[in-house]
Amino acid sequence: MTATALSRPVARGPSGRRRALRRLAPLGPALVLMVLFLAGPILWSLYVAFTNETLSGTNSVSPSFVGPANFVRMFGDADFVNSFTLTFVFVVGSAVVGQNTLGLMIALLQRGRSRATRSTVNGVVIAAWVMPEVVAALCWFSFLAEEGTLNTLTGIGQEWLYTAPMVAVILANVWRGTAFSMLVYSAALSEVPAELVEAAAVDGAGTWQRLWHITLPLIRRSIMANLMLITLQTLASFGLIYTLTGGGPGNASQTTPLYMYDKALRYGEIAYGSAMALVMLVIGALFSLVYLRLIKVED
Amino acid sequence: MGRLAARIALLVVAVSFAAPFLWVVIASVQPGAGLSAQPTGEFSLGNFQAVLTWETTILPVINSIVISAGTALITVLVAALAAYPLSRYELRYKRSFMLTLLFTTGLPLTAIIVPVYSMFYRFNLYGSVPAMVLFLAASALPFAIWLMKNFMDGVPVGLEEAAWVDGAGWVQSLVRVVGPLMAPGIAVVGIFVFVGQWGNFFAPFVLLDESEEAPAAVTIYTFFSQYGQVAYGELAAFSIIYTAPAVVLYVAVNKYLAGTFNLGGAVKG
Missing domain, CATH: 1.20.5 (Single alpha-helices involved in coiled-coils or other helix-helix interfaces)
Known part of the structure; x- marks a missing residue:
């Protein structure tokens, strides 16, 4: 829409500045909220991460500047390194491999199927996604618990949430998040010209060749953008893991958000927690920037 | 194949x-x-009967409604105001501002909650529902403004001219002309934010006391960790009651959000 054509010419001088201010006034409340509750806390954590502030005790009243000590501590902290590795495993396993491939597969399989088939499959996959994460965790708890459905069906007496907690949270997250990738790929595939794929078929290209040489290259922008978005969502995941395994047993499924919660909020080590928060924000920011580069933004 | x-x-x-x-x-x-x-x-229906008590279901669901609806209402109002100049005027830093909003939607909220928690702790806001709602609204704003501006761009400026000729300012123009014409868009943004908060576990878990203010997302977890093994039927009934509104509302806005998934095409900024 071209709103510009109608906007009146901007006068110079004080009256022009006043008009500009009046025009920007509606942005005020949004800016105030975002500065107070988003930008403010981020900048504040940038400061706190270099101090030894705690929630209680003397360091809560008069914290002192400790330089990069919190970041140095992170690299020597076996629990942090463990959480970081688990976060990586969780993101790659559940998002990059799980949701992404499964979502693409479902979207590909749905092409040319009847409307009824497509809406049934879409319906159940999306239902898992719309469901609150606590309920999703509960579904998987009853499936994997010692007296749960899986053991009853297979006759195995395993306590899966203890013996394979990472597999459990990865499975649960694939189940919960695949819908997003499926929707992204359905939208992308609907824009792939059918003639191109048909022409390749006439030339004797098999299913896999058509997929690899024609379809995937045509939707590569969507693939990359989707990978960035699901990585960002998975990186910050807390509720699903916390309610399903609590990070346990021990710290066997304690990803960085859970470890950060433990240190900063349960043990009150705000400075150390803020340093971890900063690391996560920087990683998030990098992925977010790549995402911005990938999509085309029109004016 | x-x-x-x-x-x-x-x-x-x-x-x-x-x-x-x-x-x-x-x-x-x-x-x-x-x-x-x-x-x-x-x-x-015994399980439903058993959980439909004030403490188990009714109060937490009311709390969820208050938190989600409060967040949705504030977000919609503030986002609609912010979208107006972004949609109607040629502003110098508009593109950078819109890109910054999009960038912000990618940041992990889980990480921001650490400084927010200590800020709440320091200013005695811990356990305050209004303070948490303002934080939730702020975190929903970047995406809400983005969506709202796109919906507003769809309302032709020509329709506002008549109001301008009659001497109406931007407030009247927004409330009387643009608002009603983009009512479906406003509803979509509101419902989207509402559903997002309905399922939100982390923020109320961290920022509210384990008390009478807890929304269903938190109490269902407490119920689950205390009685999950013994009263699974009741837990299931509680889950259904809690999940239903999210599903119904998603179905309602489903078709309006379809365009959001087109990542390969151009995003309107």
């Missing part, structure tokens, strides 16, 4: 996605349901 193979694969997908939730649905209407899926064919 054979059609049959594709159909079978889709059937497997549908069954495996439905199975985990299906058991919750069945267990909710079975007396004495356990963790394992063993349908007995009995049917009773």
Whole structure:
């Protein structure tokens, strides 16, 4: 829409500045909220991460500047390194491999199927996604618990949430998040010209060749953008893991958000927690920037 | 690939996605349901009756409604105001501002909650529902403004001219002309934010006391960790009551959000 054509010419001088201010006034409340509750806390954590502030005790009243000590501590902290590795495993396993491939597969399989088939499959996959994460965790708890459905069906007496907690949270997250990738790929595939794929078929290209040489290259922008978005969502995941395994047993499924919660909020080590928060924000920011580069933004 | 193979694969997908939730649905209407899926064919609404008490379900659901609706209302109002100049005027830093908003939507909120928590702690806001709602609104704003501006761009400026000629300022123009014309868009943004907060576990878990203010997302977790093994049928009934509004509202806005998934095409900024 071209709103510009109608906007009146901007006068110079004080009256022009006043008009500009009046025009920007509606942005005020949004800016105030975002500065107070988003930008403010981020900048504040940038400061706190270099101090030894705690929630209680003397360091809560008069914290002192400790330089990069919190970041140095992170690299020597076996629990942090463990959480970081688990976060990586969780993101790659559940998002990059799980949701992404499964979502693409479902979207590909749905092409040319009847409307009824497509809406049934879409319906159940999306239902898992719309469901609150606590309920999703509960579904998987009853499936994997010692007296749960899986053991009853297979006759195995395993306590899966203890013996394979990472597999459990990865499975649960694939189940919960695949819908997003499926929707992204359905939208992308609907824009792939059918003639191109048909022409390749006439030339004797098999299913896999058509997929690899024609379809995937045509939707590569969507693939990359989707990978960035699901990585960002998975990186910050807390509720699903916390309610399903609590990070346990021990710290066997304690990803960085859970470890950060433990240190900063349960043990009150705000400075150390803020340093971890900063690391996560920087990683998030990098992925977010790549995402911005990938999509085309029109004016 | 054979059609049959594709159909079978889709059937497997549908069954495996439905199975985990299906058991919750069945267990909710079975007396004495356990963790394992063993349908007995009995049917009773006893589980629903048992959980439909003030403390177990009604108060937490009211809390969820207050938090989600409060957040949605503030977000919609503030985003609609912010979208007006972004949609109507040529502003110098508009593009950078819109890109910054999009960038912000990618940041992990889980990380921001650490400084927010200590800020709340310091200013005595810990346990305050209004303060948490303002934080939730702020975190929903970047995406809400983005969506709202796109909906507003769809309302032709020409329609506002008549109001301008009559001497109406931007407030009247926004309330009387643009607002009503983009009512569906406003509803979509509101419902989107509402559903997002409805399922939000982390923020209320961290920022509210374990008290009377807790929304269903938190109390269902408490119930789950305390009685999950013994009263699974009741837990299932509670889950159904809590999940239903999210599903219904999603279905309502589903078709309006379809365009959001087109990542390969151009994003309107």
